[in-house]
Each structure stands twice: as C-alpha cells, then as structure tokens.
Amino acid sequence: MPAQIEQVLAATWVPEVTRRLLPVPDPWMSVIVPAFNEERAIGQTVRTLDEWLRERPGTHEIIVVDNASTDGTAAILEGLGHIESLRVLTNDANLGKGYSLRRGMLEATGRLRLHCDADCATSLPSLDDMVEAVQEVDVVVGSRLGPGATVLRKQPLRRRIVGRSFQQLCRLLLSEPTKDLYCGFKLWRSDAAAQTFSRIRVEGWVFDAEALAMARSLGYSIREMGIHWADREGSRLSMARVLGPVVVELVGARRHVRRQTRGRDVRAAAEPETASRGL
Numbered sequence: 001m002p003a004q005i006e007q008v009l010a011a012t013w014v015p016e017v018t019r020r021l022l023p024v025p026d027p028w029m030s031v032i033v034p035a036f037n038e039e040r041a042i043g044q045t046v047r048t049l050d051e052w053l054r055e056r057p058g059t060h061e062i063i064v065v066d067n068a069s070t071d072g073t074a075a076i077l078e079g080l081g082h083i084e085s086l087r088v089l090t091n092d093a094n095l096g097k098g099y100s101l102r103r104g105m106l107e108a109t110g111r112l113r114l115h116c117d118a119d120c121a122t123s124l125p126s127l128d129d130m131v132e133a134v135q136e137v138d139v140v141v142g143s144r145l146g147p148g149a150t151v152l153r154k155q156p157l158r159r160r161i162v163g164r165s166f167q168q169l170c171r172l173l174l175s176e177p178t179k180d181l182y183c184g185f186k187l188w189r190s191d192a193a194a195q196t197f198s199r200i201r202v203e204g205w206v207f208d209a210e211a212l213a214m215a216r217s218l219g220y221s222i223r224e225m226g227i228h229w230a231d232r233e234g235s236r237l238s239m240a241r242v243l244g245p246v247v248v249e250l251v252g253a254r255r256h257v258r259r260q261t262r263g264r265d266v267r268a269a270a271e272p273e274t275a276s277r278g279l
Helices: 002-010 042-054 073-078 097-107 120-133 157-174 190-197 207-217 239-261 266-273
Strands: 029-035 060-066 086-090 112-116 139-143 185-189 222-226
Touching: 029 042, 029 097, 042 060, 042 073, 042 120, 060 073, 060 097, 073 086, 086 097, 097 112, 097 190, 097 207, 112 120, 112 190, 120 139, 120 185, 120 222, 139 207, 157 207, 157 239, 185 190, 190 207, 207 222, 207 239
Parallel strands: 029 060, 029 112, 060 086, 139 222
Antiparallel strands: 112 185, 139 185
16 A cells, blocks of 8 residues: 555645645645544544554644534643644634534645544544545545445444434435445545535534535545444434434535536546546
C-alpha cells in the first residue's frame, strides 16, 4: 500500500479551500472528526489516527470539530496539543453533526478527506483498502453491511431492525442506493468533498444521506465496501422521538439536491482540469 500512497503524493493537486488555522503543508490526507461529548473516546481515537498516519509517507492533518461539548472533551483535546497534526475547531454553540462535519471538510486541505466518527479507530485496518479503492472512484463509503464487513460488536437485534428500516426509508426518499448511509467512516477525494459539502444544508445527524445523494447527483462516483467496525455500547438517539422531524428534513433535502444539481454534472465538467486517476 505505500506505493499507492506515493502515487497520491505525486498527483497534481490544487486545494479548493485556502482558509486554514496553522496549516499543515500540503497534507496527503485530512481526517475530520466531529465530536460532541466524546470524552470517553476522543483521546484514544486521535492518538491512534496520528500513529497510523505517521507510519505512511507524507504529511497529514487531524481536524476535530468540537460541537460545543459540555463534558471533558475540550480539556482532553487541549492535553493532546503535542500532536503537531491536530487542529481543533470549536463551534460557539451546538450546531449539529452535519454542520460540524461540513465545517471540517471545507477547512481541510488534504488531497483525501476522511470522515471519521469519534469511535472510528477500530476501522483503521480497512483504510489502506479504501485508499486503494479511491484510485477508481470519488467517494468510498465504509459499510457495516457490505461484502467482507466485520462487525466486532453488534447492536441489539431490535435496534438493528429499526435502524435498517430507517435506512431503507432514507434511501427511498433520496433515491440513494448506498445501503449503509450512516456509517461514520467515509473517504472523499478533495474535489468531491469541496463541491458536495459546499452545497449541502442539513445540519443534523442525517446529513450523510444528503451528502451522498448530492455527490451522486453532481456526477461523482461512489463505491460502498465492507469494513471493520465495532458498534459502541449505548446510544443517545431515540428513533421514535426524531422520526417525524427527520422525515421532514429528508424531504426538504431531496428538493434541495434536485435544485442544486438540475442539469449539472460537476464531475464531468471538472474532468479535463483534474489530475489523472493515478492516485
């Protein structure tokens, strides 16, 4: 896999976003971690990410977007200040996971941009395969449902049934074929990330569905592949409580995607100006 990464570093690339705080020069990968009250997981995740990335050639950056956490998340991140690649962006108020990830994606400058939830460290064994796959597509979606997926700790059966039924509803509403919309481990090429996240508007946790539907409608190619995963114990989400508002949000997202992409193929238009697929 180092050869694949060397190809990434050799590819011609111009950053779409130049707004940076203490920039890391020309990173080959940016990892964006949205976080809200993640004191139990964030420290180990950041350390594991940095260790994995330092074993690969080229510079990298880890961007944690703290969504106004009220626990010890901020203090833990401050204690990780010795990690040179770490950048912390703090929202003034809780503005939603979708807002946080969008902010991080558009602040990032990496040629590849990884959406990595605060408990994603168990999925790093799958990242080399995702880097290889992104040579051929614009977005690689880590999946707990795809062929070859290894789920080390599964959610209770009832919750899995509810979750998959909800994903089916989201897929139907947005005409998006991706089976595992909400797995927090997705690898984006920089151009696909910039064009997509500059257009989406859902700020809550269902932003993934809008982002993938937007990217596909803009002409970007998406591949879903099975990954290593371990579901965290417990959940702060009550599906019964959020179902109504979420459906309304998704219907609005469908209209927004159609307005944004009607008659456009951004990927095809950009093809002559971008580097070859040899990432």
